[in-house]
Each structure stands twice: as C-alpha cells, then as structure tokens.
Amino acid sequence: MNAYHPVTPDIIEALRGILGADAVSVAQADIDLHARDQSHHPAHPAEVVIFPTTAEGVAATLKLANAHCIPVTPWGVGTGLEGNAIPVRGGILMSFEKMNKIVAVHADDFQVTVQPGIGHKDLNAELARFGLFFPPDPGANATVGGMLANNAAGIRTVKYGASKDNVLKMQVALADGRLISVGSRSVKQASGYDLLHLFVGSEGTLGIITEATLKLVPVPMHMSAVVAHFSTVTAAVETVVAVRGSGLDPAALELIDAAHAKMLRETEGVPLKDYPTLFMEFHAALPETLEAGLKSVREICEELGVIEFRATTDTAERKRLWHARHHSYEIMVRSHPGKQFFIMDVAVPISAYPDLISFVETVTARDGATAYMIGHAGDGNIHVEFPYDTPESFERAMKLNGEIVMQALKLGGTATGEHGVGLGKAKYMPYEHGESLDVMRAIKATLDPNGILNPGKVFPNE
C-alpha cells in the first residue's frame, strides 16, 4: 500500500493559489457530501474538496498532488454503485460540479463537446432542440464524466451501445499534470493506439477526463412498447434471441423475474402477471416501420408461447406500460419500508442467461434470501437486488454476490456489465482477467507511478 502525504495547510494554500479560494473547501458539509456514493460501501472522508473550473486547473492540481504524493479522487455526482468515487485514501476530492458546460454543439456532425460535470439528462434536455440525444442512460442523472469513467450503459445499450461506444474524443489530465487529447472528431479512426478507450472505463485511475466529444443520434420520431409474459425464463430468453435475430433492432429488451412482477402487482397494482416478463421498445423513423415491426414481434412471441402480449405505439400508453420498469427501483424501495437494497451487476453471453438466472434462484432459495431480478436481457446483463436490514441479511447478500459473480465468470461472462469495478468488484479481478491484470497493473504503473489517481479502486489489495 502506498504511503501518501497528508493534505497540509501548505497544500491547501497551494490549491487556493491554483484554483482560487472559493474552489477549495475543508467545510465538514462538503467533506460529508463527497464521502459516499449510492452503494452500501462505507463512507470515507477526503481531506479537502476542490471545485476546479478549467482543465488547466485540473492538470495543475494533479501536478501538485503528484509531486507530493497525495491521492486525488474525481467525483461526478455520486451515483456510483460500487464505491467508484469514494475517497478511501483521503487526500483531494475533485468535484466536477462547476465544469458542467456544453462547449460546442456540432449538430451536422451529430456530436457535442462537453465538460465532464454535466448530467446526461441535463445534456439531453439541451440537445432536444437539435433533434439529437446522447443515448446511454444509467437511470440516475449521472454526469457524462462519471459515465465515461465507468463505461455506464443502461436500458438502450442493445441498440445504441454503452458510453464507450458513444464517445469520439476526450481531453485527459495525466497524473503528472500533462493535458493530452485522445481520439478524434472523425468517427473513423485508425491512427495509432486507441488511448480513448484506455481511459474510458478506467474509473479515473489512469487520468482524469476534462472534456469529451460525444456521438449523438437523432431523437426517434416513432416509438413502440411491448410487454410480454412467458411461463419460463428460458422461453423469454429464446424470444430475446429470436427478436435480435430477426433484425428488428430493438432499442430495449428488458427482463424482470416473476418475483419482481408479483411485487410490482401486489404493492402498486401494476397490471402484471406473476411470470417472467419482457419489456421491449422499438424506435423508428417512420410509422410504417413500427407497425410492421410490432406485427413481427407479436408473431415471434406467439410462436415461443407468450402468455400475454401487449403492445402500443401510443405515447401515453407506452409510458404507462413502461412505468413499472422505469420506476421498479423506487417501487421496490417503497414496498420494503426500513430496508436497504444491495444491487449487484453481472453479465453473461445471452445463451447463458437462463443458466445464470436459474443459479440465482437456486442459491437464494437455499439461503432463504429475498432477491429480485431485473435485467438488460438484450445484453445478457442482470441486476440482482437484495433487501437487507440486519448485519446477517447484509452478509448473506454479500456471500450470494460472490457466488453469483463466480458463476457469471464460469459462464463466460463478466463481474460487471455496467457498474464498474470500484471497491466492490476488485477482489474478483484476478479470477476474471488472470495475467491480463498484470498488464493492467503495468499500464497503471506507467501512467500513474505514484498511484495518486483514485487509489484503492479496480485493483485488489492495492
């Protein structure tokens, strides 16, 4: 473990000199506000919270921190689910709250350049008047910087890709204070090493994103929604494969398990049956495409034994159908007063999805644990949600988490499809990556030899 230097009064003074007095806070309220994310991971205070307003300020801060061996943890808005932005080694917490501007809209290029602190929902509200949007949507109003750092994904990844698929160029501040540009505004790039994607998903451990040019897509003119119940997860997954194989290009292909459907019906009267349920969404430029597509989807579902099929192209009805999916988390929390939730994230090749779900059902039943499953089935990604209210129920959920991760790896999957490694998945990295983890360590040592960037994350026992 690295020996870090404390944030002394001299360092505070130097930070004030670099960033201005207003941008440097040691107020307890600021420390507390940036000590934990939305996960179960314990809070840990930084020694100082800073609010840079320019890339140069970020770079100069890193140069100072590197010279004195002080940890720097970048912070978007704290919606992480694996402790990704908790400053577990103290030091400097770098908030991007004040770097939240749109730098330029390149409408004809279907691109926008932003500062990292902008929320993706706020960005999309601005982009609506250009008829464009940035598709990745992790649910919460995460910042673009946080999304890129963690390769966040969400519901519409099956059509539009994850964060890493929707970024072209970034400015990155390195540990030694260099500011570099990676990628290009050209959508085709074959010039040298893909540093862009090396920094994307590196969770702030290799460099800090200070600006990003994102790929945008046209806001769909027409949308439809489908809700379909199946008697088994296997039948639902066969439907997922058939819909993807049909070339109908779904924009969302979501699954909730029977337990989740039952809970939604019982607690809020959501009109669902107690079966594995698929939620689908389709986007089209023309109404004809949507209508013909829905007919096709219905045929596929009927062929695969759908129990009930509902579809609509009407906006209000679509929102009503999807309400249960979009608000499933809040509904779940409301229906379990006094309980907290641990949400775990794994992903497998879609053919292994029924096996994974069956494994989760078996081990949770064995341990008498309550668990709800909600998944981005089109991507083979699933979240198991464990309510807990005692040390015992928390420990049980943690133990099950470990078993499910190892099973996902055994099935050819990954320990995390979209939440990132952070603190919670670090210990599984050797099992997933083997000797590749040594290559990751070598790259980390090359770019951040003093280990100042978001220490304690990604790598086990560091």
Next chain:
Amino acid sequence: MNAYHPVTPDIIEALRGILGADAVSVAQADIDLHARDQSHHPAHPAEVVIFPTTAEGVAATLKLANAHCIPVTPWGVGTGLEGNAIPVRGGILMSFEKMNKIVAVHADDFQVTVQPGIGHKDLNAELARFGLFFPPDPGANATVGGMLANNAAGIRTVKYGASKDNVLKMQVALADGRLISVGSRSVKQASGYDLLHLFVGSEGTLGIITEATLKLVPVPMHMSAVVAHFSTVTAAVETVVAVRGSGLDPAALELIDAAHAKMLRETEGVPLKDYPTLFMEFHAALPETLEAGLKSVREICEELGVIEFRATTDTAERKRLWHARHHSYEIMVRSHPGKQFFIMDVAVPISAYPDLISFVETVTARDGATAYMIGHAGDGNIHVEFPYDTPESFERAMKLNGEIVMQALKLGGTATGEHGVGLGKAKYMPYEHGESLDVMRAIKATLDPNGILNPGKVFPNE
C-alpha cells in the same frame, strides 16, 4: 534505432524445434511472397518466414525472439495499403496462413470465435447458413487478424461500425511470450481497463492476436440501393447529413466525385452522369420498412436538389446499380493501362467534408495531377486515388498526400480513417497526436521493451 540480432542458423533450428520443420521456411519464394503488401512501399525481405499453427507456437516464438532481440512481423494476407506488414527490419515474418479455422460458432449469442488467419469473406461464407455475418468489409479478402490489427472498416461502417466495434474478446501473445485473454464474451463490459481496444488497431506492435471472438449481426432480409447525382459536393453532403439525421439508418453512404463518375461512364459505359454521385444502401427486416424508407430518401434528395435519383429493392437491379461502386478500383486500373495507383486515406467530421474535397480539387489542379475521389461519406472518410507512372508523378502524389493529410488534421480529422499508420502515415503522428504520442510510446515500451514487435511502424523515426 534498435540493434537487432540476425536470424542465425541456431535461431532457425530453435524455430524448427518450436513449430516443426515444415512451419519454418527460408525459401526465396516464401521470403519474396511476404516482402510487400498492396501499397507503393518498397519490398523488404524477412530473414525467415514461419507458419505457426497454434497460439502456443506463436507465444513460444515471441519468447525466443524477445530473448534474442529479433524483429517479428505478423502477416495476414498482405492486403495492407500502408506497408503495415512489410518486415522492414528483417527478422521473422509470422504468417497466419495456417491459423485460419473457425473455433466455435455461438449462433444464439451472435458471436463466432476464429483464428486470426481466416479471410473475412471465407468466414462470412461459412456463417451464411446461420443467417449471420461479420459486417466490416475492407474490400479485399483481408484476414480477420489483419482487420483487427489495423481496425479496418469499409463500406458498411456507417451502420455496423469498424472492426473495433465488432470484436468482444481476443487472445493475444505478448512480446515476452505470455498468452493473455482480453475482453469478454459478454457484450457489456465494465471490468477493468479496455485492453481489447488497446490491442485492436495497434498494428501488431503491442502484441499478436492469436484468437478473436467477433460480434455478428443477422443477414439483412431486405436491401435497397439508391444512386443519386448532385450538382455539387456540398449538396451531396447536405443529403448525407439529412439522411443520417432522418434516423433511416443507412447501411452505406458512399460518394464518388464527378471525375470518377466520368471515368466510369467513359471507360465501361456505366450509366452515370458527370456529377458528384451518392451510392446508398439500406437494410431492413421487413419489406414495408424498405419501401417507406425509400420514399423518405427520395423526398430528402429532391428537397436538396438531386439531379437524378434511381432506387431499387430488386436484387439484380441493386447489384447492377452498385457494380460501379464495388468495382470502381478494378475499372480505374483497367482504364489506366501501364499506371500504378497510390490510394490515400483520410477522414474528417462530415461537416468538413466539402472543404476537404474542395481542397483536394484545388491542390491537384494546381499541380496538374490526375486524382479520383471515392469516399465513405457517411463516415467523413475519403480516398484520393492518384495514378502514377514516373518518379515525377509518384513524387507529386506523395507531396499532395502530405498536404491533404495536414489539411484533414486542420479540419479536425485524422491522418487515417481505415488504412492504419503503417509506414506511410508514421511521420504525421506527432502532428495528429501531440503529447499523446509520448503516452503511446510509453505503453509500447512497457509491453515491448525490446521493440521486437513489427518494428518501424506507427511511430516516426524509430
């Protein structure tokens, strides 16, 4: 420049021990066959050509070469256009001719695992019976390994992405002989650094790909083609932007300039007018989608002043319409007997496309050079094709190449959209990447400290 060790008889003997006597050749015919690619770059002989049949053989060869500081240049089938696989420092030429198998088809996962030496056309012929295909298509029957190493792209990138967007997992042999696995068969990946994309596009200079799991897509059930003439490049590009903005999701959006259209008409009677011409292709799961889409595209083209618009959903007619585009290179070569062609590759944000083309027209006219332009307009990627038959006409093309690259960079683009850096673009790397090039060098030094992997490529003056 590194001092390399020659391939001595002892090394040949050691290679025979590792790979078997049949897999090691010093025959002049084999040396000659692997001394040049399809570019203008001068041939250079390797000292030995090897044909490994297993990943372990590749890794053991690298371990030996690394211990003795001998260059190793990986070779697919030699269709590179920038000298990417020419063994300019001699040493070992590693051909993947005998590692050309399909390892596994994961049809329900829309994935296939292959050895790197398989040609993408051969792969797609096999995949047809599963109703699936690997979309990147650089034209020639390049190997999958070569395509991944160079991030090859081609005509249908606007819908399906480049090679880097269609790979999930690879096995890679490192310079020191370690065999590692990068990426995952899970389509969603947020676990650690994206080493997969670090190796993709690194042109064999960081590691050698020994196996790859590719993303596949359903073979489109219905396809349409459009050929449309416009009076100016600007009008054609406005159409490109409008078609992309419509959400109609074109599968190809190609441009040829008026000179190219004229040449095709005059030499082979291709029914084209002497105007900038767009070729488009659309893929759909349902015929209704295609018909409605074509109507929309026609309206967009008419609104933007199309001179002539032809469209079809008939397969034979579609092939006839696209013939000129698909065979433009052969037709061009046939119509210039005795001349060779230098094909250059740059890409810019689409809004800069008219400026770039206008620049090319201006400088070629200034120098009295003949040049044809053919481009993947949907991606802002263009190839300028220069016929030459004298040292003077070659030098003129080289000089124009340099000017066009620098202009593309000035317009926010890249020195290469899909041909890679190889030998030809290395000198432009500092202009494009600035300090990022130092980061690339640091990563190269970390993974290949002796510089044995494909030396002389990507970096200038190495």
